Amino acid sequence: MRVYLDNAATTPLDKEVFDAMAPFMLEHFGNPSSIHSHGREVRSAIEKARRTVAGLLNTSPAEIFFTSGGTEADNAAIRCTCRTYGIKHAISSKLEHHAVLHTMELLEKEEGVQIAYVRHDERGSLDLEHLEELLANQPKTLVSIMHANNEIGNINDIEAIGEICRKYDAVFHSDTVQTMGHYKHDLQQLNTNFIVGSAHKFHGPKGVGFLYCDANVKIQPLIQGGAQERNMRGGTENVYGIIGLAKALEIAYRDMDEHHKHIQGLKDRMAQKLKEQMEDVSFNGLSEFGDKSLYTVLNVSLPASDINEMLLFSLDINKISASGGSACSSGANAGSHVLRSLDVDPARGSVRFSFSKYNTPEEIDYVATTLAKLYKKELA
Numbered sequence: 001m002r003v004y005l006d007n008a009a010t011t012p013l014d015k016e017v018f019d020a021m022a023p024f025m026l027e028h029f030g031n032p033s034s035i036h037s038h039g040r041e042v043r044s045a046i047e048k049a050r051r052t053v054a055g056l057l058n059t060s061p062a063e064i065f066f067t068s069g070g071t072e073a074d075n076a077a078i079r080c081t082c083r084t085y086g087i088k089h090a091i092s093s094k095l096e097h098h099a100v101l102h103t104m105e106l107l108e109k110e111e112g113v114q115i116a117y118v119r120h121d122e123r124g125s126l127d128l129e130h131l132e133e134l135l136a137n138q139p140k141t142l143v144s145i146m147h148a149n150n151e152i153g154n155i156n157d158i159e160a161i162g163e164i165c166r167k168y169d170a171v172f173h174s175d176t177v178q179t180m181g182h183y184k185h186d187l188q189q190l191n192t193n194f195i196v197g198s199a200h201k202f203h204g205p206k207g208v209g210f211l212y213c214d215a216n217v218k219i220q221p222l223i224q225g226g227a228q229e230r231n232m233r234g235g236t237e238n239v240y241g242i243i244g245l246a247k248a249l250e251i252a253y254r255d256m257d258e259h260h261k262h263i264q265g266l267k268d269r270m271a272q273k274l275k276e277q278m279e280d281v282s283f284n285g286l287s288e289f290g291d292k293s294l295y296t297v298l299n300v301s302l303p304a305s306d307i308n309e310m311l312l313f314s315l316d317i318n319k320i321s322a323s324g325g326s327a328c329s330s331g332a333n334a335g336s337h338v339l340r341s342l343d344v345d346p347a348r349g350s351v352r353f354s355f356s357k358y359n360t361p362e363e364i365d366y367v368a369t370t371l372a373k374l375y376k377k378e379l380a
């Protein structure tokens with residue numbers, strides 16, 4: 001048995017998704033920009049996929065742009081908003097994904113955009129009063145705050161953040177990569193100007209995603225070229241990727257309640273089993289707190305031990321795929337900017353388990369027991 005508990009990194013493709021994609025690899029190969037029938041049938045399939053995505057998010061197809069994934073969508077929203085509107089002030093958090101943080105850092109270096117970071121506590125909860133303080137008396141500002149954190153699972157209150165942004169007339173981008181396909185997003189209720197999706201995080205194909213761009217915010221394209229995506233992204237479309245993305249999102253919405261319940265059960269079981277079998281185990285961020293944390297992610301904090309250096313390697317030898325990284329940056333662990341920002345004790349070990357609809361309670365029991373054994377041996 002090999003156990004895959006790294007679903008926040010990527011998820012396996014759903015067979016139903018593959019079946020929807022396959023004809024667009026073999027039979028329907030036309031270029032969607034061609035005016036002949038081979039092209040037109042593919043164009044029509046792309047527009048149907050766009051309508052599916054827009055319908056699920058309760059918005060207009062004109063506001064959905066397909067991209068190469070979450071990273072590109074984040075880059076486009078942040079860079080192009082600053083560039084198009086000449087924005088020189090941006091606010092983010094140190095807990096963001098590198099797709100956001102590195103883009104911000106580059107804007108600071110190359111275009112003189114001043115970046116401020118919202119304060120957070122040791123569990124990663126953002127201080128929204130600080131966000132208001134930062135926004136007060138600022139010229140036009142871009143705010144980029146993720147919906148949920150990919151490492152520790154914390155869910156930010158993007159409804160409240162959206163309201164604050166509206167009050168101060170700020171443009172609001174939220175990296176929703178980890179919640180897309182796992183929670184429902186109703187764009188008529190959310191006050192976000194940009195949200196994003198990445199198909200491979202919800203059992204779709206890799207290398208395809210989308211950007212929702214509020215019709216009131218008109219940005220210039222990130223990628224120059226042809227007139228694809230209504231002049232918003234040059235380049236021949238990733239046709240089968242787009243078809244797969246729409247199918248995967250459709251399935252995710254169709255089965256969401258059932259999967260939520262199943263996966264939450266697995267996460268709770270893992271937390272419980274670890275606490276029963278190990279001493280001094282705790283959870284980073286808000287991992288352990290019900291609706292404040294993704295039901296797909298559990299970030300475990302483990303006792304100080306020599307094994308921590310090689311933890312992911314040891315799990316791999318025991319046929320368990322997981323990820324994470326300690327607060328320090330050394331050896332086999334790349335180190336986590338998120339855990340460092342939470343001031344997590346670098347001597348402790350950390351591992352992120354992330355679950356999907358395909359995991360089973362038996363797998364959870366095996367992983368919890370294996371982890372407990374590794375530490376018992378080491379600490380004996």
Ligand SMILES: Cc1ncc(COP(=O)(O)O)c(C=O)c1O
Pocket residue numbers: 008009068069070071072074097099146148149150175177178198199207208209
């Ligand atoms: C929060 C978050 N944002 C952005 C990305 C990047 O998405 P993609 O892999 O589609 O570029 C990821 C993927 O790990 C993520 O977890």
